[in-house]
Amino acid sequence: MSSFVAHALAGYGVGRGQGRAVLVACAVFALLPDMDYALLWGAGVEIEPRLTHSIGFVTLAAGLAALVFRAVQWSSWRHAAVLCWLAGLSHLVMDWLVGVHANPLLYPITMQTFASPVGILPSAGHPDPFNPYFWRNLAIELGIVLPLLLWRSKGAIRLAGIAICTVSLAAGLSLTR
Numbered sequence: 001m002s003s004f005v006a007h008a009l010a011g012y013g014v015g016r017g018q019g020r021a022v023l024v025a026c027a028v029f030a031l032l033p034d035m036d037y038a039l040l041w042g043a044g045v046e047i048e049p050r051l052t053h054s055i056g057f058v059t060l061a062a063g064l065a066a067l068v069f070r071a072v073q074w075s076s077w078r079h080a081a082v083l084c085w086l087a088g089l090s091h092l093v094m095d096w097l098v099g100v101h102a103n104p105l106l107y108p109i110t111m112q113t114f115a116s117p118v119g120i121l122p123s124a125g126h127p128d129p130f131n132p133y134f135w136r137n138l139a140i141e142l143g144i145v146l147p148l149l150l151w152r153s154k155g156a157i158r159l160a161g162i163a164i165c166t167v168s169l170a171a172g173l174s175l176t177r
């Protein structure tokens with residue numbers, strides 16, 4: 001799995017430039033598949049395989065969001081719902097790219113689970129400020145995810161992004177040793 005930070009950033013990337021409401025909705029949807037952690041941490045219930053990590057779940061959630069958006073007469077409810085769907089899919093892709101935990105991506109068509117054979121993104125470390133692996137993996141993640149978000153940016157934002165990416169990757173990779 002990727003970190004909450006990386007997922008939220010991906011949601012930001014999907015909803016960027018679309019207004020604050022869409023941005024928030026996309027960030028929520030980019031985090032939504034990890035809602036099964038709420039059950040695990042809150043009630044000790046573990047869903048395995050993680051059905052929330054499937055195209056079926058994300059599509060259902062985006063469909064429900066579309067109904068809510070239309071009910072509140074959001075003028076661009078279709079567009080917002082599609083962006084939410086894409087943000088949810090970004091979560092599935094990022095977790096797949098970690099290549100550690102296989103998820104039932106094609107549920108309900110099949111319960112077969114999938115993970116990339118090669119880990120492109122680091123697995124999120126246990127979120128503990130004293131866990132060096134948490135910081136190392138977060139730094140490497142940011143070094144990979146930020147360039148994807150900032151590639152359309154210009155001027156100072158692009159320069160700041162390049163600087164943050166370089167420092168993040170260098171810090172992350174130096175902590176690896």
Ligand SMILES: [Zn+2]
Nearest residue numbers: 001033034095
């Ligand atoms: Zn996840």
